[in-house]
Amino acid sequence: MATQFLFFAFLAVTFSVALASDPSSLQDFCVADATSSGILVNGRVCKDPKLVEANEFFFSGLHLAGNTSNAVGSRVTPIGVAQIGGLNALGITAARIDFAPWGLNPPHTHPRATEILTVLEVGHVHFQQNVGNGNAVALVALSSQNPGVITIANAVFGSNPDIPADILAKAFQVDTNAIYSLQSKF
Structure with a gap:
């Protein structure tokens, strides 16, 4: 009896299978609808999928330079659910940052996100410090729909x-x- 118990205990330990995954999404997408009230998903009401349009997954201002004639010499153009309703519930945002020569993005933190910075145009960028020797453009990706910012x-x-x-x-x-x-x- 003890031998059989040990045998089955051995099998249970060696052949156990663990399956783990994230729960499936409730829907494929949830375009934010600023004009109606209803059930909130990530703080936004979902638009009726039958009324969704292609332009709600598109942002046309990324190619436009921001006005950097301010005290810090930079301009951040946010690209989030307020600009692209189709980003709702996807857990991401982005931003374009334009720097004037010697401009900077003041030291800050995003309490609800991590950040990835990609330099897109000419300029010398010292991440989180300064930009010199010409204009520069950077694209930032954030791992949250609402990353927050604390300067x-x-x-x-x-x-x-x-x-x-x-x-x-x-x-x-x-x-x-x-x-x-x-x-x-x-």
């Missing part, structure tokens, strides 16, 4: 209520007046 300078110097200047001065090892100057810009 570090806004979060630190423009917080409400303010982070006390003496704490920031100690943290950044600068004079308190430098902190007051930075906070006044936000």
Whole structure:
């Protein structure tokens, strides 16, 4: 009896099969419909599939350069569900970033996504630092439908209520007046 038990226990351990997969989608696509109310999927109402049009899977502004004549010398053109309704529930967004010479995309984080940067045009890009020696264009892919963005300078110097200047001065090892100057810009 014990021998048979050990034999079947051995078979159970050695021949066990595990199957794992993601659950299948409820539907093939869920184009966001900003004009109606109903059941939300990823924060958006799904348009009736019979009313979906091809242009809801297309974005025509990716080839247009953004205006970089601003304080940081860059312009981000978002490409998400607000621009392409067909991206709803797919869990992705993208962005085009145009840089002027020596422009930058301020230090930031996307709390709900990871990011991939691809340089598309001439320019020297130091990722998350600066761009020099000419204009550059980059395409960013994000692993979330709603990646969020937190610009570090806004979060630190423009917080409400303010982070006390003496704490920031100690943290950044600068004079308190430098902190007051930075906070006044936000």
